[in-house]
Amino acid sequence: xxxKEKIRVIPDFPKPxxxxxxxxxxxxxxxxxxxxxxxxxxxxxxxxxxxxxxxESRGFLLGAPLAYEMGLGFTLIRKPGKLPGxxxxxxxxxxxxxxxxxxxxxxxxxGSNVLLVDDLLATGGTIAAAAxxxxxxxxxxxxxxxxxxxxxLEGRKNLKDYDILTLVQYDD
Numbered sequence: 001x002x003x004k005e006k007i008r009v010i011p012d013f014p015k016p017x018x019x020x021x022x023x024x025x026x027x028x029x030x031x032x033x034x035x036x037x038x039x040x041x042x043x044x045x046x047x048x049x050x051x052x053x054x055x056e057s058r059g060f061l062l063g064a065p066l067a068y069e070m071g072l073g074f075t076l077i078r079k080p081g082k083l084p085g086x087x088x089x090x091x092x093x094x095x096x097x098x099x100x101x102x103x104x105x106x107x108x109x110x111g112s113n114v115l116l117v118d119d120l121l122a123t124g125g126t127i128a129a130a131a132x133x134x135x136x137x138x139x140x141x142x143x144x145x146x147x148x149x150x151x152x153l154e155g156r157k158n159l160k161d162y163d164i165l166t167l168v169q170y171d172d
Contacts, residue, residue, distance in 0.1 A: 007168065
């Protein structure tokens with residue numbers, strides 16, 4: 001299936017020069033959405049994964065159905081102040097400033113093999129911060145699953161020691 005045909009590209013959004021990849025058009029196509037989840041599940045089926053973790057917020061849209069398809073639990077990595085209970089926090093650098101992510105400290109057992117899921121791999125900063133949280137909780141990164149990769153931003157360089165699945169790549 002040609003997934004690029006299912007993703008709407010919006011030029012100059014959210015600002016001039018940006019070519020926004022809108023996955024909502026893919027998500028509303030039941031056949032394409034199911035294909036994405038099935039393809040990700042098939043790729044990671046033999047990796048002995050214990051938990052699927054989605055990164056706020058579009059990572060939830062892919063991670064939860066992927067966990068369901070794989071018969072696994074699902075947990076969240078969110079922006080600060082969104083999770084009740086005990087959390088672990090990481091700060092990370094953005095192009096112009098910093099941001100933070102949090103995860104519940106009881107999200108999985110230490111030693112668990114964790115699959116991290118997000119919609120898009122760009123520079124890799126957010127997902128590297130998410131991986132940091134997983135590893136600080138004693139988890140092992142079994143791999144990363146993304147629907148879209150913006151290859152020109154070279155996010156794979158920040159994740160070079162991990163198994164990475166992306167289903168659609170854009171060079172612009």
